[in-house]
Amino acid sequence: MRAVAYVVMLWCLACAAGGAAAAQEMKPKQVDIQYVEPKDAALRPVFEQIRKARALEKIQTLLAPLRLPRRLLIKTEGCDGVSNAWYEEDAITVCYEYLDDIWKNVPAEQSAEIAPVDALLGPLVDVFLHEVGHAVFDYWKTPLLGREEDAADQFSTFIMLQLGKDEARRLILGNAYQYKGDVRSPVVVQSMRKFSDVHGTPSQRYYNVLCLAYGADPVLFGDFVASGKLPKDRAEGCEFEYQQVANAFERLVVPNLDPELRQELHKTWLPPVDTQPARRSDRAGWRRLLRRN
Ligand SMILES: [Zn+2]
Structure with missing residues:
Protein backbone atom coordinates (compact mmCIF):
# COMPACT_ATOMS: atom_id res chain seq x y z
CA MET A 1 0.00 0.00 0.00
CA ARG A 2 2.69 2.36 1.05
CA ALA A 3 4.71 1.60 -2.12
CA VAL A 4 1.67 2.29 -4.31
CA ALA A 5 1.04 5.58 -2.54
CA TYR A 6 4.68 6.47 -3.02
CA VAL A 7 4.55 5.70 -6.75
CA VAL A 8 1.33 7.72 -7.12
CA MET A 9 2.90 10.60 -5.24
CA LEU A 10 6.02 10.51 -7.43
CA TRP A 11 3.90 10.35 -10.56
CA CYS A 12 1.87 13.37 -9.42
CA LEU A 13 5.05 15.30 -8.69
CA ALA A 14 6.27 14.44 -12.18
CA CYS A 15 2.91 15.58 -13.58
CA ALA A 16 3.11 18.86 -11.75
CA ALA A 17 6.70 19.44 -12.84
CA GLY A 18 5.82 18.52 -16.44
CA GLY A 19 2.86 20.88 -16.39
CA ALA A 20 4.93 23.74 -15.00
CA ALA A 21 7.67 23.14 -17.58
CA ALA A 22 5.14 23.12 -20.42
CA ALA A 23 3.50 26.29 -19.15
CA GLN A 24 6.86 28.01 -18.92
CA GLU A 25 8.48 26.85 -22.12
CA MET A 26 10.53 29.77 -23.32
CA LYS A 27 10.70 30.29 -27.06
CA PRO A 28 12.22 32.97 -29.31
CA LYS A 29 10.32 34.69 -32.16
CA GLN A 30 7.27 35.23 -29.98
CA VAL A 31 6.44 38.77 -31.08
CA ASP A 32 3.40 39.49 -33.27
CA ILE A 33 2.77 42.87 -34.84
CA GLN A 34 -0.29 44.73 -36.03
CA TYR A 35 -0.92 48.10 -37.65
CA VAL A 36 -4.50 48.81 -36.63
CA GLU A 37 -6.14 51.10 -39.18
CA PRO A 38 -7.09 54.39 -37.47
CA LYS A 39 -10.69 55.60 -37.64
CA ASP A 40 -9.59 59.23 -37.38
CA ALA A 41 -8.63 60.47 -40.88
CA ALA A 42 -6.14 62.91 -39.31
CA LEU A 56 6.96 47.20 -36.65
CA GLU A 57 8.67 44.57 -38.80
CA LYS A 58 12.04 46.09 -37.85
CA ILE A 59 11.16 46.08 -34.15
CA GLN A 60 9.98 42.49 -34.52
CA THR A 61 13.33 41.45 -36.04
CA LEU A 62 15.23 43.22 -33.28
CA LEU A 63 13.16 41.36 -30.67
CA ALA A 64 13.33 37.91 -32.28
CA PRO A 65 16.00 36.62 -29.84
CA LEU A 66 13.78 37.28 -26.76
CA ARG A 67 12.67 33.96 -25.31
CA LEU A 68 9.18 34.38 -23.93
CA PRO A 69 6.75 31.93 -22.33
CA ARG A 70 3.86 33.17 -24.50
CA ARG A 71 3.28 35.46 -27.45
CA LEU A 72 3.55 39.26 -27.20
CA LEU A 73 1.56 41.55 -29.50
CA ILE A 74 2.97 44.94 -30.48
CA LYS A 75 0.43 47.17 -32.16
CA THR A 76 0.00 50.74 -33.29
CA GLU A 77 -3.50 52.10 -32.91
CA GLY A 78 -5.60 55.28 -32.85
CA CYS A 79 -6.42 56.18 -29.22
CA ASP A 80 -9.25 58.72 -29.52
CA GLY A 81 -6.96 61.70 -29.19
CA VAL A 82 -4.80 60.34 -26.38
CA SER A 83 -1.05 60.57 -27.05
CA ASN A 84 0.36 57.65 -25.11
CA ALA A 85 1.83 54.14 -25.14
CA TRP A 86 1.48 51.27 -22.67
CA TYR A 87 1.91 47.58 -21.97
CA GLU A 88 -1.02 45.58 -20.64
CA GLU A 89 -2.00 41.90 -20.72
CA ASP A 90 0.52 40.59 -23.24
CA ALA A 91 0.06 43.53 -25.60
CA ILE A 92 1.93 46.77 -26.22
CA THR A 93 -0.10 49.63 -27.67
CA VAL A 94 1.62 52.66 -29.15
CA CYS A 95 -0.92 55.31 -30.14
CA TYR A 96 -0.69 56.98 -33.56
CA GLU A 97 -1.22 60.23 -31.66
CA TYR A 98 2.07 59.64 -29.83
CA LEU A 99 3.91 58.71 -33.04
CA ASP A 100 2.42 61.78 -34.68
CA ASP A 101 3.79 63.97 -31.88
CA ILE A 102 7.24 62.49 -32.44
CA TRP A 103 6.87 63.26 -36.14
CA LYS A 104 5.76 66.84 -35.44
CA ASN A 105 8.94 67.42 -33.46
CA VAL A 106 11.29 66.45 -36.30
CA PRO A 107 13.30 69.53 -37.31
CA ALA A 108 13.27 70.48 -40.99
CA GLU A 109 17.04 70.86 -41.25
CA GLN A 110 20.08 69.05 -39.98
CA SER A 111 21.84 70.94 -37.16
CA ALA A 112 24.92 70.35 -35.02
CA GLU A 113 22.54 69.03 -32.40
CA ILE A 114 20.59 66.46 -34.39
CA ALA A 115 19.81 65.03 -37.82
CA PRO A 116 16.10 65.04 -38.70
CA VAL A 117 16.00 61.27 -39.23
CA ASP A 118 17.54 60.67 -35.80
CA ALA A 119 15.05 63.02 -34.11
CA LEU A 120 12.44 60.67 -35.54
CA LEU A 121 14.11 57.32 -34.91
CA GLY A 122 15.52 57.89 -31.41
CA PRO A 123 12.16 58.57 -29.70
CA LEU A 124 10.43 56.01 -31.93
CA VAL A 125 12.78 53.15 -31.05
CA ASP A 126 12.78 54.28 -27.43
CA VAL A 127 9.00 54.14 -27.00
CA PHE A 128 8.86 50.56 -28.29
CA LEU A 129 11.88 49.36 -26.31
CA HIS A 130 10.68 51.05 -23.12
CA GLU A 131 7.32 49.25 -23.38
CA VAL A 132 9.08 45.99 -24.27
CA GLY A 133 11.03 46.47 -21.04
CA HIS A 134 7.76 46.53 -19.08
CA ALA A 135 6.53 43.49 -21.02
CA VAL A 136 9.57 41.31 -20.42
CA PHE A 137 9.73 42.23 -16.72
CA ASP A 138 6.18 40.88 -16.53
CA TYR A 139 6.80 37.79 -18.69
CA TRP A 140 10.00 36.84 -16.89
CA LYS A 141 8.86 38.00 -13.45
CA THR A 142 12.09 39.97 -13.30
CA PRO A 143 12.98 41.15 -9.79
CA LEU A 144 13.48 44.92 -9.66
CA LEU A 145 14.81 46.85 -6.70
CA GLY A 146 14.29 50.32 -8.13
CA ARG A 147 11.40 51.92 -9.93
CA GLU A 148 10.12 49.95 -12.89
CA GLU A 149 9.96 53.11 -15.03
CA ASP A 150 13.67 53.72 -14.52
CA ALA A 151 14.40 50.06 -15.29
CA ALA A 152 12.36 50.27 -18.53
CA ASP A 153 14.31 53.39 -19.57
CA GLN A 154 17.58 51.62 -18.78
CA PHE A 155 16.50 48.55 -20.75
CA SER A 156 15.84 50.72 -23.81
CA THR A 157 18.98 52.86 -23.55
CA PHE A 158 21.21 49.85 -22.87
CA ILE A 159 19.99 48.05 -26.00
CA MET A 160 20.65 51.17 -28.10
CA LEU A 161 24.19 51.22 -26.75
CA GLN A 162 24.85 47.65 -27.93
CA LEU A 163 24.57 48.66 -31.60
CA GLY A 164 27.61 49.81 -33.58
CA LYS A 165 29.18 53.07 -32.38
CA ASP A 166 27.71 55.26 -35.09
CA GLU A 167 24.18 53.93 -34.72
CA ALA A 168 24.34 53.90 -30.92
CA ARG A 169 25.31 57.56 -30.93
CA ARG A 170 22.56 58.50 -33.37
CA LEU A 171 19.89 56.72 -31.33
CA ILE A 172 21.15 58.21 -28.06
CA LEU A 173 21.08 61.74 -29.49
CA GLY A 174 17.57 61.09 -30.78
CA ASN A 175 16.49 59.56 -27.48
CA ALA A 176 17.80 62.60 -25.55
CA TYR A 177 16.17 64.94 -28.08
CA GLN A 178 12.68 64.01 -26.90
CA TYR A 179 13.42 65.74 -23.58
CA LYS A 180 14.56 68.90 -25.32
CA GLY A 181 11.64 71.01 -24.04
CA ASP A 182 12.93 70.97 -20.47
CA VAL A 183 16.57 71.10 -21.41
CA ARG A 184 16.18 74.34 -23.37
CA SER A 185 14.93 76.27 -20.35
CA PRO A 186 17.55 76.34 -17.60
CA VAL A 187 14.97 76.60 -14.80
CA VAL A 188 12.09 74.15 -14.82
CA VAL A 189 9.07 74.93 -12.69
CA GLN A 190 7.25 71.78 -11.64
CA SER A 191 4.27 71.42 -9.40
CA MET A 192 4.92 69.31 -6.31
CA ARG A 193 2.39 66.81 -7.62
CA LYS A 194 4.52 66.11 -10.73
CA PHE A 195 7.18 64.57 -8.49
CA SER A 196 4.70 61.92 -7.33
CA ASP A 197 4.66 60.44 -10.84
CA VAL A 198 6.00 56.93 -11.30
CA HIS A 199 8.28 58.28 -14.06
CA GLY A 200 11.32 60.42 -13.44
CA THR A 201 10.91 64.04 -14.57
CA PRO A 202 11.83 64.64 -18.23
CA SER A 203 15.04 66.40 -17.12
CA GLN A 204 16.06 63.44 -14.98
CA ARG A 205 15.34 61.03 -17.81
CA TYR A 206 17.41 63.22 -20.11
CA TYR A 207 20.44 63.14 -17.80
CA ASN A 208 19.99 59.39 -17.23
CA VAL A 209 20.25 58.76 -20.99
CA LEU A 210 23.37 60.95 -21.30
CA CYS A 211 24.96 59.37 -18.24
CA LEU A 212 24.43 55.79 -19.35
CA ALA A 213 25.83 56.60 -22.80
CA TYR A 214 28.86 58.39 -21.36
CA GLY A 215 29.41 55.51 -18.94
CA ALA A 216 29.30 53.02 -21.80
CA ASP A 217 31.84 54.90 -23.90
CA PRO A 218 33.49 58.03 -22.45
CA VAL A 219 35.30 58.66 -25.75
CA LEU A 220 32.33 58.35 -28.11
CA PHE A 221 30.21 60.49 -25.79
CA GLY A 222 33.02 62.63 -24.35
CA ASP A 223 31.51 65.76 -25.88
CA PHE A 224 28.54 65.46 -23.49
CA VAL A 225 30.86 66.43 -20.63
CA ALA A 226 33.15 68.75 -22.61
CA SER A 227 30.16 70.80 -23.78
CA GLY A 228 28.64 70.91 -20.29
CA LYS A 229 25.52 68.99 -21.33
CA LEU A 230 26.31 66.38 -18.71
CA PRO A 231 27.61 68.00 -15.49
CA LYS A 232 30.96 66.67 -14.24
CA ASP A 233 29.52 65.77 -10.83
CA ARG A 234 27.14 63.30 -12.40
CA ALA A 235 29.60 62.16 -15.08
CA GLU A 236 32.09 60.90 -12.49
CA GLY A 237 29.80 58.03 -11.52
CA CYS A 238 28.44 57.18 -14.96
CA GLU A 239 30.85 54.35 -15.69
CA PHE A 240 29.69 52.70 -12.48
CA GLU A 241 26.04 53.35 -13.35
CA TYR A 242 26.57 51.74 -16.74
CA GLN A 243 28.34 48.73 -15.19
CA GLN A 244 25.45 48.28 -12.79
CA VAL A 245 22.97 48.16 -15.66
CA ALA A 246 25.28 45.91 -17.71
CA ASN A 247 25.51 43.51 -14.78
CA ALA A 248 21.73 43.41 -14.35
CA PHE A 249 21.30 42.89 -18.10
CA GLU A 250 23.82 40.03 -18.07
CA ARG A 251 22.04 38.29 -15.21
CA LEU A 252 18.40 39.03 -15.95
CA VAL A 253 18.13 39.49 -19.72
CA VAL A 254 20.92 37.57 -21.46
CA PRO A 255 19.85 34.12 -20.12
CA ASN A 256 16.50 34.77 -21.83
CA LEU A 257 18.01 35.52 -25.25
CA ASP A 258 18.45 32.98 -28.01
CA PRO A 259 22.23 33.04 -28.64
CA GLU A 260 22.05 32.16 -32.35
CA LEU A 261 19.36 34.69 -33.21
CA ARG A 262 21.23 37.28 -31.20
CA GLN A 263 24.32 36.70 -33.35
CA GLU A 264 22.28 37.29 -36.48
CA LEU A 265 21.25 40.81 -35.46
CA HIS A 266 23.00 43.43 -37.50
CA LYS A 267 24.84 46.18 -35.79
CA THR A 268 23.94 48.50 -38.64
CA TRP A 269 20.27 48.92 -38.55
CA LEU A 270 19.34 52.51 -39.29
CA PRO A 271 18.83 54.33 -42.59
CA PRO A 272 21.72 56.72 -43.49
CA VAL A 273 21.98 59.83 -41.32
CA ASP A 274 21.24 62.15 -44.26
CA THR A 275 17.91 60.44 -45.00
CA GLN A 276 15.26 63.12 -45.15
CA PRO A 277 12.11 61.92 -43.39
CA ALA A 278 8.76 62.80 -44.96
CA ARG A 279 7.66 66.26 -43.80
CA ARG A 280 4.60 66.40 -41.67
CA SER A 281 2.34 69.04 -43.15
CA ASP A 282 1.08 70.42 -39.85
CA ARG A 283 3.92 71.30 -37.50
CA ALA A 284 2.75 73.43 -34.61
CA GLY A 285 5.87 73.89 -32.50
CA TRP A 286 7.75 71.40 -30.39
CA ARG A 287 5.64 69.11 -28.22
CA ARG A 288 6.62 67.52 -24.98
CA LEU A 289 6.21 63.74 -25.16
CA LEU A 290 5.08 63.18 -21.63
CA ARG A 291 2.24 60.77 -21.66
CA ARG A 292 4.03 57.52 -22.09
CA ASN A 293 3.36 54.80 -19.56
ZN1 LIG B 1 6.90 53.00 -18.62
Whole structure:
Protein backbone atom coordinates (compact mmCIF):
# COMPACT_ATOMS: atom_id res chain seq x y z
CA MET A 1 0.00 0.00 0.00
CA ARG A 2 2.69 2.36 1.05
CA ALA A 3 4.71 1.60 -2.12
CA VAL A 4 1.67 2.29 -4.31
CA ALA A 5 1.04 5.58 -2.54
CA TYR A 6 4.68 6.47 -3.02
CA VAL A 7 4.55 5.70 -6.75
CA VAL A 8 1.33 7.72 -7.12
CA MET A 9 2.90 10.60 -5.24
CA LEU A 10 6.02 10.51 -7.43
CA TRP A 11 3.90 10.35 -10.56
CA CYS A 12 1.87 13.37 -9.42
CA LEU A 13 5.05 15.30 -8.69
CA ALA A 14 6.27 14.44 -12.18
CA CYS A 15 2.91 15.58 -13.58
CA ALA A 16 3.11 18.86 -11.75
CA ALA A 17 6.70 19.44 -12.84
CA GLY A 18 5.82 18.52 -16.44
CA GLY A 19 2.86 20.88 -16.39
CA ALA A 20 4.93 23.74 -15.00
CA ALA A 21 7.67 23.14 -17.58
CA ALA A 22 5.14 23.12 -20.42
CA ALA A 23 3.50 26.29 -19.15
CA GLN A 24 6.86 28.01 -18.92
CA GLU A 25 8.48 26.85 -22.12
CA MET A 26 10.53 29.77 -23.32
CA LYS A 27 10.70 30.29 -27.06
CA PRO A 28 12.22 32.97 -29.31
CA LYS A 29 10.32 34.69 -32.16
CA GLN A 30 7.27 35.23 -29.98
CA VAL A 31 6.44 38.77 -31.08
CA ASP A 32 3.40 39.49 -33.27
CA ILE A 33 2.77 42.87 -34.84
CA GLN A 34 -0.29 44.73 -36.03
CA TYR A 35 -0.92 48.10 -37.65
CA VAL A 36 -4.50 48.81 -36.63
CA GLU A 37 -6.14 51.10 -39.18
CA PRO A 38 -7.09 54.39 -37.47
CA LYS A 39 -10.69 55.60 -37.64
CA ASP A 40 -9.59 59.23 -37.38
CA ALA A 41 -8.63 60.47 -40.88
CA ALA A 42 -6.14 62.91 -39.31
CA LEU A 43 -4.05 59.93 -38.18
CA ARG A 44 -3.90 58.34 -41.63
CA PRO A 45 -0.64 60.04 -42.69
CA VAL A 46 1.27 58.76 -39.65
CA PHE A 47 -0.31 55.30 -40.02
CA GLU A 48 0.78 55.17 -43.67
CA GLN A 49 4.29 56.43 -42.95
CA ILE A 50 4.86 53.91 -40.17
CA ARG A 51 3.52 51.06 -42.27
CA LYS A 52 5.51 52.10 -45.33
CA ALA A 53 8.70 52.29 -43.23
CA ARG A 54 7.94 48.75 -41.96
CA ALA A 55 8.67 50.06 -38.47
CA LEU A 56 6.96 47.20 -36.65
CA GLU A 57 8.67 44.57 -38.80
CA LYS A 58 12.04 46.09 -37.85
CA ILE A 59 11.16 46.08 -34.15
CA GLN A 60 9.98 42.49 -34.52
CA THR A 61 13.33 41.45 -36.04
CA LEU A 62 15.23 43.22 -33.28
CA LEU A 63 13.16 41.36 -30.67
CA ALA A 64 13.33 37.91 -32.28
CA PRO A 65 16.00 36.62 -29.84
CA LEU A 66 13.78 37.28 -26.76
CA ARG A 67 12.67 33.96 -25.31
CA LEU A 68 9.18 34.38 -23.93
CA PRO A 69 6.75 31.93 -22.33
CA ARG A 70 3.86 33.17 -24.50
CA ARG A 71 3.28 35.46 -27.45
CA LEU A 72 3.55 39.26 -27.20
CA LEU A 73 1.56 41.55 -29.50
CA ILE A 74 2.97 44.94 -30.48
CA LYS A 75 0.43 47.17 -32.16
CA THR A 76 0.00 50.74 -33.29
CA GLU A 77 -3.50 52.10 -32.91
CA GLY A 78 -5.60 55.28 -32.85
CA CYS A 79 -6.42 56.18 -29.22
CA ASP A 80 -9.25 58.72 -29.52
CA GLY A 81 -6.96 61.70 -29.19
CA VAL A 82 -4.80 60.34 -26.38
CA SER A 83 -1.05 60.57 -27.05
CA ASN A 84 0.36 57.65 -25.11
CA ALA A 85 1.83 54.14 -25.14
CA TRP A 86 1.48 51.27 -22.67
CA TYR A 87 1.91 47.58 -21.97
CA GLU A 88 -1.02 45.58 -20.64
CA GLU A 89 -2.00 41.90 -20.72
CA ASP A 90 0.52 40.59 -23.24
CA ALA A 91 0.06 43.53 -25.60
CA ILE A 92 1.93 46.77 -26.22
CA THR A 93 -0.10 49.63 -27.67
CA VAL A 94 1.62 52.66 -29.15
CA CYS A 95 -0.92 55.31 -30.14
CA TYR A 96 -0.69 56.98 -33.56
CA GLU A 97 -1.22 60.23 -31.66
CA TYR A 98 2.07 59.64 -29.83
CA LEU A 99 3.91 58.71 -33.04
CA ASP A 100 2.42 61.78 -34.68
CA ASP A 101 3.79 63.97 -31.88
CA ILE A 102 7.24 62.49 -32.44
CA TRP A 103 6.87 63.26 -36.14
CA LYS A 104 5.76 66.84 -35.44
CA ASN A 105 8.94 67.42 -33.46
CA VAL A 106 11.29 66.45 -36.30
CA PRO A 107 13.30 69.53 -37.31
CA ALA A 108 13.27 70.48 -40.99
CA GLU A 109 17.04 70.86 -41.25
CA GLN A 110 20.08 69.05 -39.98
CA SER A 111 21.84 70.94 -37.16
CA ALA A 112 24.92 70.35 -35.02
CA GLU A 113 22.54 69.03 -32.40
CA ILE A 114 20.59 66.46 -34.39
CA ALA A 115 19.81 65.03 -37.82
CA PRO A 116 16.10 65.04 -38.70
CA VAL A 117 16.00 61.27 -39.23
CA ASP A 118 17.54 60.67 -35.80
CA ALA A 119 15.05 63.02 -34.11
CA LEU A 120 12.44 60.67 -35.54
CA LEU A 121 14.11 57.32 -34.91
CA GLY A 122 15.52 57.89 -31.41
CA PRO A 123 12.16 58.57 -29.70
CA LEU A 124 10.43 56.01 -31.93
CA VAL A 125 12.78 53.15 -31.05
CA ASP A 126 12.78 54.28 -27.43
CA VAL A 127 9.00 54.14 -27.00
CA PHE A 128 8.86 50.56 -28.29
CA LEU A 129 11.88 49.36 -26.31
CA HIS A 130 10.68 51.05 -23.12
CA GLU A 131 7.32 49.25 -23.38
CA VAL A 132 9.08 45.99 -24.27
CA GLY A 133 11.03 46.47 -21.04
CA HIS A 134 7.76 46.53 -19.08
CA ALA A 135 6.53 43.49 -21.02
CA VAL A 136 9.57 41.31 -20.42
CA PHE A 137 9.73 42.23 -16.72
CA ASP A 138 6.18 40.88 -16.53
CA TYR A 139 6.80 37.79 -18.69
CA TRP A 140 10.00 36.84 -16.89
CA LYS A 141 8.86 38.00 -13.45
CA THR A 142 12.09 39.97 -13.30
CA PRO A 143 12.98 41.15 -9.79
CA LEU A 144 13.48 44.92 -9.66
CA LEU A 145 14.81 46.85 -6.70
CA GLY A 146 14.29 50.32 -8.13
CA ARG A 147 11.40 51.92 -9.93
CA GLU A 148 10.12 49.95 -12.89
CA GLU A 149 9.96 53.11 -15.03
CA ASP A 150 13.67 53.72 -14.52
CA ALA A 151 14.40 50.06 -15.29
CA ALA A 152 12.36 50.27 -18.53
CA ASP A 153 14.31 53.39 -19.57
CA GLN A 154 17.58 51.62 -18.78
CA PHE A 155 16.50 48.55 -20.75
CA SER A 156 15.84 50.72 -23.81
CA THR A 157 18.98 52.86 -23.55
CA PHE A 158 21.21 49.85 -22.87
CA ILE A 159 19.99 48.05 -26.00
CA MET A 160 20.65 51.17 -28.10
CA LEU A 161 24.19 51.22 -26.75
CA GLN A 162 24.85 47.65 -27.93
CA LEU A 163 24.57 48.66 -31.60
CA GLY A 164 27.61 49.81 -33.58
CA LYS A 165 29.18 53.07 -32.38
CA ASP A 166 27.71 55.26 -35.09
CA GLU A 167 24.18 53.93 -34.72
CA ALA A 168 24.34 53.90 -30.92
CA ARG A 169 25.31 57.56 -30.93
CA ARG A 170 22.56 58.50 -33.37
CA LEU A 171 19.89 56.72 -31.33
CA ILE A 172 21.15 58.21 -28.06
CA LEU A 173 21.08 61.74 -29.49
CA GLY A 174 17.57 61.09 -30.78
CA ASN A 175 16.49 59.56 -27.48
CA ALA A 176 17.80 62.60 -25.55
CA TYR A 177 16.17 64.94 -28.08
CA GLN A 178 12.68 64.01 -26.90
CA TYR A 179 13.42 65.74 -23.58
CA LYS A 180 14.56 68.90 -25.32
CA GLY A 181 11.64 71.01 -24.04
CA ASP A 182 12.93 70.97 -20.47
CA VAL A 183 16.57 71.10 -21.41
CA ARG A 184 16.18 74.34 -23.37
CA SER A 185 14.93 76.27 -20.35
CA PRO A 186 17.55 76.34 -17.60
CA VAL A 187 14.97 76.60 -14.80
CA VAL A 188 12.09 74.15 -14.82
CA VAL A 189 9.07 74.93 -12.69
CA GLN A 190 7.25 71.78 -11.64
CA SER A 191 4.27 71.42 -9.40
CA MET A 192 4.92 69.31 -6.31
CA ARG A 193 2.39 66.81 -7.62
CA LYS A 194 4.52 66.11 -10.73
CA PHE A 195 7.18 64.57 -8.49
CA SER A 196 4.70 61.92 -7.33
CA ASP A 197 4.66 60.44 -10.84
CA VAL A 198 6.00 56.93 -11.30
CA HIS A 199 8.28 58.28 -14.06
CA GLY A 200 11.32 60.42 -13.44
CA THR A 201 10.91 64.04 -14.57
CA PRO A 202 11.83 64.64 -18.23
CA SER A 203 15.04 66.40 -17.12
CA GLN A 204 16.06 63.44 -14.98
CA ARG A 205 15.34 61.03 -17.81
CA TYR A 206 17.41 63.22 -20.11
CA TYR A 207 20.44 63.14 -17.80
CA ASN A 208 19.99 59.39 -17.23
CA VAL A 209 20.25 58.76 -20.99
CA LEU A 210 23.37 60.95 -21.30
CA CYS A 211 24.96 59.37 -18.24
CA LEU A 212 24.43 55.79 -19.35
CA ALA A 213 25.83 56.60 -22.80
CA TYR A 214 28.86 58.39 -21.36
CA GLY A 215 29.41 55.51 -18.94
CA ALA A 216 29.30 53.02 -21.80
CA ASP A 217 31.84 54.90 -23.90
CA PRO A 218 33.49 58.03 -22.45
CA VAL A 219 35.30 58.66 -25.75
CA LEU A 220 32.33 58.35 -28.11
CA PHE A 221 30.21 60.49 -25.79
CA GLY A 222 33.02 62.63 -24.35
CA ASP A 223 31.51 65.76 -25.88
CA PHE A 224 28.54 65.46 -23.49
CA VAL A 225 30.86 66.43 -20.63
CA ALA A 226 33.15 68.75 -22.61
CA SER A 227 30.16 70.80 -23.78
CA GLY A 228 28.64 70.91 -20.29
CA LYS A 229 25.52 68.99 -21.33
CA LEU A 230 26.31 66.38 -18.71
CA PRO A 231 27.61 68.00 -15.49
CA LYS A 232 30.96 66.67 -14.24
CA ASP A 233 29.52 65.77 -10.83
CA ARG A 234 27.14 63.30 -12.40
CA ALA A 235 29.60 62.16 -15.08
CA GLU A 236 32.09 60.90 -12.49
CA GLY A 237 29.80 58.03 -11.52
CA CYS A 238 28.44 57.18 -14.96
CA GLU A 239 30.85 54.35 -15.69
CA PHE A 240 29.69 52.70 -12.48
CA GLU A 241 26.04 53.35 -13.35
CA TYR A 242 26.57 51.74 -16.74
CA GLN A 243 28.34 48.73 -15.19
CA GLN A 244 25.45 48.28 -12.79
CA VAL A 245 22.97 48.16 -15.66
CA ALA A 246 25.28 45.91 -17.71
CA ASN A 247 25.51 43.51 -14.78
CA ALA A 248 21.73 43.41 -14.35
CA PHE A 249 21.30 42.89 -18.10
CA GLU A 250 23.82 40.03 -18.07
CA ARG A 251 22.04 38.29 -15.21
CA LEU A 252 18.40 39.03 -15.95
CA VAL A 253 18.13 39.49 -19.72
CA VAL A 254 20.92 37.57 -21.46
CA PRO A 255 19.85 34.12 -20.12
CA ASN A 256 16.50 34.77 -21.83
CA LEU A 257 18.01 35.52 -25.25
CA ASP A 258 18.45 32.98 -28.01
CA PRO A 259 22.23 33.04 -28.64
CA GLU A 260 22.05 32.16 -32.35
CA LEU A 261 19.36 34.69 -33.21
CA ARG A 262 21.23 37.28 -31.20
CA GLN A 263 24.32 36.70 -33.35
CA GLU A 264 22.28 37.29 -36.48
CA LEU A 265 21.25 40.81 -35.46
CA HIS A 266 23.00 43.43 -37.50
CA LYS A 267 24.84 46.18 -35.79
CA THR A 268 23.94 48.50 -38.64
CA TRP A 269 20.27 48.92 -38.55
CA LEU A 270 19.34 52.51 -39.29
CA PRO A 271 18.83 54.33 -42.59
CA PRO A 272 21.72 56.72 -43.49
CA VAL A 273 21.98 59.83 -41.32
CA ASP A 274 21.24 62.15 -44.26
CA THR A 275 17.91 60.44 -45.00
CA GLN A 276 15.26 63.12 -45.15
CA PRO A 277 12.11 61.92 -43.39
CA ALA A 278 8.76 62.80 -44.96
CA ARG A 279 7.66 66.26 -43.80
CA ARG A 280 4.60 66.40 -41.67
CA SER A 281 2.34 69.04 -43.15
CA ASP A 282 1.08 70.42 -39.85
CA ARG A 283 3.92 71.30 -37.50
CA ALA A 284 2.75 73.43 -34.61
CA GLY A 285 5.87 73.89 -32.50
CA TRP A 286 7.75 71.40 -30.39
CA ARG A 287 5.64 69.11 -28.22
CA ARG A 288 6.62 67.52 -24.98
CA LEU A 289 6.21 63.74 -25.16
CA LEU A 290 5.08 63.18 -21.63
CA ARG A 291 2.24 60.77 -21.66
CA ARG A 292 4.03 57.52 -22.09
CA ASN A 293 3.36 54.80 -19.56
ZN1 LIG B 1 6.90 53.00 -18.62
